[in-house]
Amino acid sequence: MAINVDTVYKTVLLILNKEQRGYMTPQEFNSIGTQVQLEIFEKYFEDLNQDLRIPQTDIDYSDRVENLDEKIAIFKTFGEAVPATSGSLRYFNLPSQDAYGNFVLFYRLGSVVYTDVYGRQVELDRLQRNEYYNIQTSALTASTKAFPTYLYENQKIFVSPSTIIDSIGVNYIRKPLNVIWGFNVGGRGQYIYDANVYNGAVSPPTGSIDFELHVSEQTKVITRVLLYAGVVINDPQIIQIAAQQVQAEQINSKS
Amino acid sequence: MAFPNGGLITETNRQYYAGSQGFQVETLAQTSFTFTFDTNLALGSPLSWDPAVPEYALNNFKLYQSSDGGIEFLEVITEYNLIGNTIEFPELAPIPYGDVIVCQLKMIDGGAYGDRDAFGNIVEENYGSYAYIKLNDIINNFEVAYVGAGKLIPSIKRTDIIFHAKRGLQEFSYDTLKSIKSQELTIPPSLSLAIPQDYVNYVKMSWIDAQGVKHIIYPTTLTSNPTQTPTQDNLGVPIQSNFDDNIEGTSITDERWRTQNNGIIANNLNFVQALNGGYYYGYGNGYGYYGERYGLDPQYANVNGSFTINEREGKFSFSSDLVGSLIILEYISDGLAYELDTKVPKLAEEAMYAHILHSIIATRSGQPEYLVQRLKKESFAKLRNAKIRLSNIKIEEITQVMRGKSKWIKH
Numbered sequence: 001m002a003i004n005v006d007t008v009y010k011t012v013l014l015i016l017n018k019e020q021r022g023y024m025t026p027q028e029f030n031s032i033g034t035q036v037q038l039e040i041f042e043k044y045f046e047d048l049n050q051d052l053r054i055p056q057t058d059i060d061y062s063d064r065v066e067n068l069d070e071k072i073a074i075f076k077t078f079g080e081a082v083p084a085t086s087g088s089l090r091y092f093n094l095p096s097q098d099a100y101g102n103f104v105l106f107y108r109l110g111s112v113v114y115t116d117v118y119g120r121q122v123e124l125d126r127l128q129r130n131e132y133y134n135i136q137t138s139a140l141t142a143s144t145k146a147f148p149t150y151l152y153e154n155q156k157i158f159v160s161p162s163t164i165i166d167s168i169g170v171n172y173i174r175k176p177l178n179v180i181w182g183f184n185v186g187g188r189g190q191y192i193y194d195a196n197v198y199n200g201a202v203s204p205p206t207g208s209i210d211f212e213l214h215v216s217e218q219t220k221v222i223t224r225v226l227l228y229a230g231v232v233i234n235d236p237q238i239i240q241i242a243a244q245q246v247q248a249e250q251i252n253s254k255s
Numbered sequence: 256m257a258f259p260n261g262g263l264i265t266e267t268n269r270q271y272y273a274g275s276q277g278f279q280v281e282t283l284a285q286t287s288f289t290f291t292f293d294t295n296l297a298l299g300s301p302l303s304w305d306p307a308v309p310e311y312a313l314n315n316f317k318l319y320q321s322s323d324g325g326i327e328f329l330e331v332i333t334e335y336n337l338i339g340n341t342i343e344f345p346e347l348a349p350i351p352y353g354d355v356i357v358c359q360l361k362m363i364d365g366g367a368y369g370d371r372d373a374f375g376n377i378v379e380e381n382y383g384s385y386a387y388i389k390l391n392d393i394i395n396n397f398e399v400a401y402v403g404a405g406k407l408i409p410s411i412k413r414t415d416i417i418f419h420a421k422r423g424l425q426e427f428s429y430d431t432l433k434s435i436k437s438q439e440l441t442i443p444p445s446l447s448l449a450i451p452q453d454y455v456n457y458v459k460m461s462w463i464d465a466q467g468v469k470h471i472i473y474p475t476t477l478t479s480n481p482t483q484t485p486t487q488d489n490l491g492v493p494i495q496s497n498f499d500d501n502i503e504g505t506s507i508t509d510e511r512w513r514t515q516n517n518g519i520i521a522n523n524l525n526f527v528q529a530l531n532g533g534y535y536y537g538y539g540n541g542y543g544y545y546g547e548r549y550g551l552d553p554q555y556a557n558v559n560g561s562f563t564i565n566e567r568e569g570k571f572s573f574s575s576d577l578v579g580s581l582i583i584l585e586y587i588s589d590g591l592a593y594e595l596d597t598k599v600p601k602l603a604e605e606a607m608y609a610h611i612l613h614s615i616i617a618t619r620s621g622q623p624e625y626l627v628q629r630l631k632k633e634s635f636a637k638l639r640n641a642k643i644r645l646s647n648i649k650i651e652e653i654t655q656v657m658r659g660k661s662k663w664i665k666h
Contacts, residue, residue, distance in 0.1 A: 052404040117339035118295060125413040140421045141414045146391055149414065
């Protein structure tokens with residue numbers, strides 16, 4: 001369940017237009033909306049790190065880690081890494097298409113898994129280059145097919161032992177799609193919302209893309225868009241109110 | 256009849272005891288059969304379905320087919336692929352409807368299908384495996400139970416766990432786990448035997464008499480095997496070769512020991528030897544006339560022979576009276592030599608978790624000392640517990656041993 005882009009846009013306009021403060025064009029909204037979405041999205045990972053260090057309650061709906069995971073889960077996906085070689089170098093490229101057949105933009109690498117011929121899945125241990133050399137030189141810890149490892153460099157996965165040449169699965173976070181409030185121009189030059197699914201294959205593109213964030217983020221999205229809108233229309237009052245709202249939300253979520 | 260249903264047992268009775276699993280083709284024709292033994296199926300080579308290929312002998316199973324509903328079986332010697340534990344026949348040569356396909360792991364009696372010639376010991380190797388847990392499983396279990404947010408170890412590299420688990424297995428192998436390694440060997444005329452490949456230390460060396468009874472062979476301290484035997488010149492200086500290293504000769508000490516008469520050392524002289532004066536060279540206080548040897552040193556007074564460890568040659572050297580003897584060498588390894596070895600008795604599973612946990616916490620910075628000490632005590636207590644369990648002390652067996660102890664101890 002995503003946040004309807006039209007709802008956000010119209011709410012923002014409603015607040016902005018009160019007392020004839022100003023107006024935000026769809027193009028401005030789309031840019032700001034995308035910016036806000038990414039801002040909130042990136043913050044999830046910092047919040048998760050903080051929340052993991054705090055004991056949580058296991059009562060339904062109140063576990064912050066679980067709630068956050070629910071928000072991140074929207075962007076979790078997986079796919080098969082693509083084996084490649086360059087001279088004697090053997091590595092795996094990150095998947096450009098996930099297991100559902102969607103072309104997605106890679107955002108953050110999660111666990112990397114090797115599936116052996118018997119169908120057993122083993123998670124690979126991620127190493128840094130300095131650890132890698134030490135670990136490989138110790139007979140006790142050298143990578144084996146039962147305990148494989150990998151380096152993640154230059155957006156490529158280098159798997160050890162080198163006898164693993166395929167069947168590397170990657171769990172990762174994809175990047176949220178850019179927000180688009182699509183429109184048609186009406187008879188009086190007004191913008192009419194295009195609720196169709198976005199189609200970028202035609203020119204000009206048609207349809208809209210909603211905010212992909214969890215529906216519970218709607219108020220956060222609106223206040224943050226308003227914050228930027230205040231900058232766009234140069235209204236300090238809007239900026240101040242929105243900033244206060246954002247701060248209040250943050251204090252509440254961290255307390 | 257119990258079937259695998261999500262418990263720790265994953266094989267049917269037939270898979271475990273008879274080493275076989277069969278399928279009857281219930282579709283029109285079937286090309287793919289997946290077997291679910293605990294033992295992975297293995298072909299010597301991709302083409303070793305063919306008995307004419309030398310690697311055929313390395314297969315750990317035989318495949319049989321019956322076209323009469325399972326009454327008579329013939330070995331499948333047509334082409335198939337093995338992918339994991341799935342056998343795939345070519346699309347053009349599927350197994351027809353109604354036929355039965357049976358996979359027989361190799362076993363000592365050859366199995367129960369076809370010519371009953373699936374000889375090997377794959378099935379027997381799996382017997383008793385329920386008493387053990389694989390090291391991989393220990394590591395996986397540890398990660399699940401001891402690592403994560405809100406636990407003593409919030410995060411850790413898997414390689415760290417692997418290291419401590421393997422080190423733990425090595426240490427456990429030395430003094431806690433049962434010594435399950437032994438070799439039956441015959442002592443050749445050279446009187447020396449190579450140290451086993453996965454040897455760490457010996458437990459016991461015994462020779463076997465005609466009744467199959469073991470007689471312990473003790474190591475001797477009367478001689479030792481030099482680790483270097485440099486050849487010397489007239490001044491006693493070692494001579495070097497063209498490559499600037501000392502020239503090594505054979506050991507004269509070894510040679511003398513090899514040719515000595517063990518009866519002299521053991522004071523076990525027969526009448527003729529005694530008449531020949533052999534007793535004058537006896538050890539301990541065995542000097543004097545026949546029948547008048549006093550103060551015999553018991554450590555040398557046995558007829559079982561002796562051995563030394565020749566580090567220079569990497570061999571066990573035996574006394575000459577043991578030539579041709581059948582011996583059993585019991586030894587310990589470190590449990591990591593082969594993949595098959597990397598298993599831990601379930602009786603020591605908890606001790607292994609405690610060992611890994613303590614090792615990890617003890618090597619981390621910033622850990623409170625009381626925690627380290629608590630885990631250390633816990634680890635030690637569980638190890639001791641495991642040792643007691645593995646000692647296999649049974650009250651009836653102790654009672655039986657003690658029954659003989661009321662006899663007078665004779666000197």
